Amino acid sequence: MADKYLSIAKAIVEVVGKENIVSATHCATRLRLMVKDRDSIDDKKIEKIDEVKGVFFTSGQYQIILGTGVVNKVYAQIEALGLTTLSKKEQDEAVKQNEKGIKKLMRTLADIFVPIIPVIAATGLFLGLKGCIFNDNVLSLFGASTADIPAYIQTLVTVLTDTAFAFLPAIITWSAFRVFGGTPVIGLVIGLMLLSPALPNAYSVADPNSGVEAIKAFGFIPLVGCQGSVMTAIFTGWFGSKLEKKLRKIMPNVLDLIFTPFFVMLITMLVMLLGVGPVMHQIELGMVGIIENLIHLPMGIGGFIIGFTYPLAVITGLHHTYVMIETSLLANTGFNPLITLCAMYGFANVGTCLAFAVKSKSRRIKQTSIGAMLSQLFGISEPVLFGIQLRFNLKPLIVMLLTSGTGAALLSIFSIQSNSYGLAVLPSYLMYIYNGHQILFYFLISIFCVALCFILTCLFAIPKEALVPDEEDLSADAADALAVPEPATEITAHEGPDAPFKAAACDETAFTAPATGKTVLLKDVADETFAQKLLGDGFAIEITDGIIKSPISGKIAAAYPTGHAFGIESKEGREVLIHIGIDTVALEGQGFEILAKEGDEVKQGAPLVKADLEKIHRLGKSTTTMIIFTDGTKIKESELPKETKAGETRLDNIF
Numbered sequence: 029m030a031d032k033y034l035s036i037a038k039a040i041v042e043v044v045g046k047e048n049i050v051s052a053t054h055c056a057t058r059l060r061l062m063v064k065d066r067d068s069i070d071d072k073k074i075e076k077i078d079e080v081k082g083v084f085f086t087s088g089q090y091q092i093i094l095g096t097g098v099v100n101k102v103y104a105q106i107e108a109l110g111l112t113t114l115s116k117k118e119q120d121e122a123v124k125q126n127e128k129g130i131k132k133l134m135r136t137l138a139d140i141f142v143p144i145i146p147v148i149a150a151t152g153l154f155l156g157l158k159g160c161i162f163n164d165n166v167l168s169l170f171g172a173s174t175a176d177i178p179a180y181i182q183t184l185v186t187v188l189t190d191t192a193f194a195f196l197p198a199i200i201t202w203s204a205f206r207v208f209g210g211t212p213v214i215g216l217v218i219g220l221m222l223l224s225p226a227l228p229n230a231y232s233v234a235d236p237n238s239g240v241e242a243i244k245a246f247g248f249i250p251l252v253g254c255q256g257s258v259m260t261a262i263f264t265g266w267f268g269s270k271l272e273k274k275l276r277k278i279m280p281n282v283l284d285l286i287f288t289p290f291f292v293m294l295i296t297m298l299v300m301l302l303g304v305g306p307v308m309h310q311i312e313l314g315m316v317g318i319i320e321n322l323i324h325l326p327m328g329i330g331g332f333i334i335g336f337t338y339p340l341a342v343i344t345g346l347h348h349t350y351v352m353i354e355t356s357l358l359a360n361t362g363f364n365p366l367i368t369l370c371a372m373y374g375f376a377n378v379g380t381c382l383a384f385a386v387k388s389k390s391r392r393i394k395q396t397s398i399g400a401m402l403s404q405l406f407g408i409s410e411p412v413l414f415g416i417q418l419r420f421n422l423k424p425l426i427v428m429l430l431t432s433g434t435g436a437a438l439l440s441i442f443s444i445q446s447n448s449y450g451l452a453v454l455p456s457y458l459m460y461i462y463n464g465h466q467i468l469f470y471f472l473i474s475i476f477c478v479a480l481c482f483i484l485t486c487l488f489a490i491p492k493e494a495l496v497p498d499e500e501d502l503s504a505d506a507a508d509a510l511a512v513p514e515p516a517t518e519i520t521a522h523e524g525p526d527a528p529f530k531a532a533a534c535d536e537t538a539f540t541a542p543a544t545g546k547t548v549l550l551k552d553v554a555d556e557t558f559a560q561k562l563l564g565d566g567f568a569i570e571i572t573d574g575i576i577k578s579p580i581s582g583k584i585a586a587a588y589p590t591g592h593a594f595g596i597e598s599k600e601g602r603e604v605l606i607h608i609g610i611d612t613v614a615l616e617g618q619g620f621e622i623l624a625k626e627g628d629e630v631k632q633g634a635p636l637v638k639a640d641l642e643k644i645h646r647l648g649k650s651t652t653t654m655i656i657f658t659d660g661t662k663i664k665e666s667e668l669p670k671e672t673k674a675g676e677t678r679l680d681n682i683f
Contacts, residue, residue: 032078033101033104033105036078037106039078049061049063049112051114052106057563059099059103060090097585136207141414143203147192151408154188162185197219197260198220200219204262205269214293215269218293221297222300222301223254223255229253323365328437332434335434335437339429363446365444368445372431372439374409377417380417381397381400383490385397387495396415396416400416404453427489428485435476439469445466539680540577541672541677542579542636542653543674549665552568555611558654564658568654571641571653575639576639578624579655581632584630589617592615592620593613594606596630605655608651611649612649619641620637622636663682664681668682
């Protein structure tokens with residue numbers, strides 16, 4: 029049998045190229061190869077190799093799906109061939125260090141923005157609802173206006189809609205500090221300094237009718253808040269965290285607690301407000317003149333350029349300067365063509381989200397795309413931008429930019445322009461109801477943009493990563509602990525349809541529940557890899573006790589050092605995978621006390637691991653435990669009891 033897996037390993041190495049493989053690691057079902065040149069690998073040849081179920085490239089690694097059990101044996105032969113092997117954590121770090129240029133930048137941006145996307149998306153929904161309901165055009169249909177809404181209600185709604193965006197640079201600075209290795213709370217405080225009410229508000233400075241001007245430091249350096257400035261926040265996080273790490277190396281331990289944060293906050297604040305901030309301000313002023321000229325270019329050329337470049341302005345945080353131009357246009361002409369040209373960006377984003385939602389097989393990517401689309405429908409684009417388009421090698425971004433530019437060009441040709449500003453995507457239609465021609469063409473072109481971006485994204489921009497179901501990464505190293513047998517209890521009669529069976533004493537063939545709790549059908553588990561039964565049939569338990577026991581007598585074929593997963597084989601050939609929790613591999617062993625190691629012979633009912641349920645929940649992870657039959661065994665879901673007790677509830681009747 030070993031010859032079989034050696035042949036598979038040799039075939040993989042031959043196709044990938046031994047010199048092309050930097051290092052290898054594996055998880056529960058995938059062989060992960062860090063390679064020098066991904067394009068040199070023939071995917072079709074790899075997929076023809078025995079036991080290979082598919083391949084894809086993601087996170088800097090060429091991943092070959094082999095299946096549970098098989099991957100361990102193939103990996104062992106990979107090691108025997110003399111290739112460099114690493115732990116999953118070591119290889120992930122190596123991937124990050126070897127990434128360069130645009131890929132490294134995209135990974136960094138994703139690391140910064142992905143944690144804050146849920147907050148932005150939720151706030152976007154609040155903002156969208158406010159734009160729809162608190163609108164005079166809508167309220168007039170009911171004989172009312174915004175003036176009729178009590179002030180306290182407007183205030184409470186404003187708190188919901190404005191807070192996250194008012195402090196967005198502070199949130200980004202916090203996240204950037206975390207990514208770049210600084211202390212996040214220091215980043216948060218510095219971010220709040222950039223938004224201090226003592227500074228002139230950036231949006232007010234950009235509005236010529238506000239009467240607010242920048243404060244001049246030393247008579248020539250403009251001081252202004254950093255509201256909406258994404259790039260300033262990111263640079264602040266990078267600069268501040270680097271400064272902090274250098275100071276901690278030289279600061280005496282007795283002074284480190286106070287003086288390191290003191291100097292980091294002082295120096296970073298001064299550099300940002302007196303250096304980076306003014307530079308960004310000058311860039312913003314230059315953009316004003318450029319955009320004003322572009323609007324008036326003939327044959328839709330200006331529209332295409334504005335539609336294409338506006339999303340890039342959002343990325344840099346420079347889009348708030350458009351308020352000045354829009355205000356000026358409305359004051360002088362009564363119309364606002366600029367927001368119209370920029371609006372197709374949002375509709376193109378909807379097309380991107382729809383494409384990922386329809387085509388993706390990854391649960392996480394599908395959920396991200398649906399959530400981002402709901403937010404984008406009400407005008408909030410950051411979840412789409414940073415959660416999808418900048419995350420997958422720029423192809424979705426390029427498709428979106430071309431679509432946005434095309435839609436804007438068509439709007440420019442047909443002279444479509446709004447009579448207001450501040451509304452986007454679904455609420456934006458309210459800005460065109462003043463004229464039948466305007467709203468008709470705006471509607472048709474917006475739908476065209478959604479459809480065009482959807483089709484092009486489906487055809488050219490869906491990454492292979494999105495076409496592969498999610499899988500938790502599992503390490504393959506064994507833990508050093510001994511199995512502790514526990515006597516089985518005597519069998520009792522089956523008392524009713526939901527009463528548990530009891531395990532028979534000394535019955536080596538018994539199959540008992542490995543955990544105490546309520547049973548859950550596999551299809552209802554919040555992990556698509558298990559829910560779709562990609563690893564095999566089985567069931568799950570919402571555990572209420574942390575002692576996990578062996579359901580069968582046999583040998584521990586795999587025990588992961590994180591303590592969250594065990595593979596057990598019986599003498600009769602039954603193979604069982606016990607996976608404790610969802611995404612608990614990320615805890616790196618926190619909350620798990622390992623009681624058995626790989627290679628141990630265990631009796632049915634022997635404890636395998638003790639899980640600290642409270643700690644695992646506190647760390648944000650589900651403790652739903654999956655019991656998967658990796659040998660192809662099918663179960664009768666109708667025979668599952670509602671509740672189980674570890675080592676006692678006999679489940680032979682489910683087969």
